[in-house]
Each structure stands twice: as C-alpha cells, then as structure tokens.
Amino acid sequence: MFSFILIKHGFVISHGFGHDKSIHFNENLAIISDKLLVRHSDYKLNFVSEMEHKYFIFNKPFGTLCQFTGEESDSLLGDFYDYPKDVYSVGRLDKDSEGLLLLTNDNRLKDKVLNPSKKKAKKYLVQVDGAITSEAVTQLQNGSIQIKHKGKAYRVAPAKCKIVPQPAIEERDPPIRVRQNIPTSWIELELTEGKNRQVRKMTAAVGFPTLRLLRISLGEILLEGLKIGEVKELSREEAYKALR
Structure with a gap:
C-alpha cells in the first residue's frame, strides 16, 4: 500500500491505496498510479511528486553496521554508497557477519521479506x-x-x-x-x-x-558476482521477480 498525507488549510487528510489504482478526490487533488499530483489554484501552486522506489543489494563487509548513523569510528552503510535518504536495510546482518544485504524504500517489498508468514x-x-x-x-x-x-x-x-x-x-x-x-x-x-x-x-x-x-x-537474489563492499542497484522488476 502507498500512502500520503496532505496538509491543506490546517487539516490533515490521509489515505491509503493500491499501487495499481487511480483515485480522484476533487479538482485540487488527483492520485494517478504511483504518482501524487496536487493542484491548488488558490495559491497558484502546481506541484507533482512521484513516489519513486529504489532497490539496492550490498555485499556487507565484516565489521560494518547495518545502519547509517553511529560513532565516528564505526563502519556504516553510507560509507560505501550515496543512498537516497529514505532507503534503509531490509532486516540486518550482525556486525561480524558478511554478505547480501537488501536496501529499499519500498514498504511493500519489505513486507514480502520480513513478514514471517511469507517464509522467505x-x-x-x-x-x-x-x-x-x-x-x-x-x-x-x-x-x-x-x-x-x-x-x-x-x-x-x-x-x-x-x-x-x-x-x-x-x-x-x-x-x-x-x-x-x-x-x-x-x-x-x-x-x-x-x-x-x-x-x-x-x-x-x-x-x-x-x-x-x-x-x-x-529469495532468488544472489550475492554472486558482487565483491566485498560493492553495491548494485536493481530495477523494480528484478527485485519483485526475485522475491515473488
């Protein structure tokens, strides 16, 4: 589910919807697929925001923490790649463990991995x-x-x-x-x-x-071919196909 919060005239309007749905509220607000379009003629505002999902795999080295903040001496995820600000790891590997780590800002995909009922x-x-x-x-x-x-x-x-x-x-x-x-x-x-x-x-x-x-x-996402410390970006199609 995608979601958004629109603050308008001091009120908060919240709504959730499926990624393949088109929903129209009124002449000032329209939802089309995974894009949020807001038009507000009173304030002469014409703003388009796209909810863009990103997918990365990382070969985590020994001693690196699965987080972006820490002590000055810590080895962190952001030391290896300039990820978008809303991207986080899906699950964790211990500091002393290595290998495949998935990072994304797609909550639907996170659920496919982390929900125990999915048995990934x-x-x-x-x-x-x-x-x-x-x-x-x-x-x-x-x-x-x-x-x-x-x-x-x-x-x-x-x-x-x-x-x-x-x-x-x-x-x-x-x-x-x-x-x-x-x-x-x-x-x-x-x-x-x-x-x-x-x-x-x-x-x-x-x-x-x-x-x-x-x-x-x-799932079917493989570490093979990725050297220690390397990052690879996946397409949405690749990520969902590998975790179906």
Whole structure:
C-alpha cells in the first residue's frame, strides 16, 4: 500500500491505496498510479511528486553496521554508497557477519521479506570450528534444535543444510582465528526464519561454533558476482521477480 498525507488549510487528510489504482478526490487533488499530483489554484501552486522506489543489494563487509548513523569510528552503510535518504536495510546482518544485504524504500517489498508468514528463504555459507559431522547436519535440518530467543527457549524451524567444499570467496579482513591442529569445515544452510544470531546459535548448539558467516541469497537474489563492499542497484522488476 502507498500512502500520503496532505496538509491543506490546517487539516490533515490521509489515505491509503493500491499501487495499481487511480483515485480522484476533487479538482485540487488527483492520485494517478504511483504518482501524487496536487493542484491548488488558490495559491497558484502546481506541484507533482512521484513516489519513486529504489532497490539496492550490498555485499556487507565484516565489521560494518547495518545502519547509517553511529560513532565516528564505526563502519556504516553510507560509507560505501550515496543512498537516497529514505532507503534503509531490509532486516540486518550482525556486525561480524558478511554478505547480501537488501536496501529499499519500498514498504511493500519489505513486507514480502520480513513478514514471517511469507517464509522467505535466506541461504548462508558458514565456516565452523571443527570437522562437522553428518549427525550435526541432520540436527541442523530437522528442527530439533532449541536456542535462546529473547530470554526464552525457542525451537527452530526445519532448515536445509549440507556440507560443502571450501568456497571460492574473498578472504575476510581481518582473517578468522586459526587454531593449530583443529580443522574447520563449511556448510550451506538455508533458513526461512531469522531470529537474532540464529545461525550462530544453531551451529553452537550442535557443537560446531561459527567462525565465518556469509549470506549468499535472499529469495532468488544472489550475492554472486558482487565483491566485498560493492553495491548494485536493481530495477523494480528484478527485485519483485526475485522475491515473488
């Protein structure tokens, strides 16, 4: 739903409407598709404002916060690209997580991603401490794991998980800690929910703490081809098709 607030003669008029509707109020106000046209002959005002939606994907580096304001020493989203002022991230990645982040000012698209009922798939590459076992992978898949969420026990939903070879990805800066004589291994984990630090809590619960975590897809939006710190703008058609 699009919405607008028009302040006229000291009154506030508010209305919501579907993006494919045309609604006419009177000779001074017209709504046409996703454009708001206001004509006010009394004040000799002829103003046209278009609600333009923007869509971006960002390969978030380790150590960057998913926000635009912070301390002077913080690495922030605005350090990498000059986004429009009304664009924000859709969900978050932890400061110590990397990978695909979607940013937009389209609230309808945000709902498609964040509404739990939509069960939008999110896929991660996870490097864990130790040689992960098939038993641990089964536990990650079958929804038997309990984690702490907001101070309470929470049983996670079933997920997709498989052991994968070391992926051909850029090195992290700084590199992960390496323990002598202790191997590491990689899994690909796909979730349809996103509790706070859920992936890390899940791998720790099966005995293999997360060392490195990268989100590589959201719906059908892929991180592939985007270098660390790079931003790519998507068209509305591309964004909606990938998140249908």
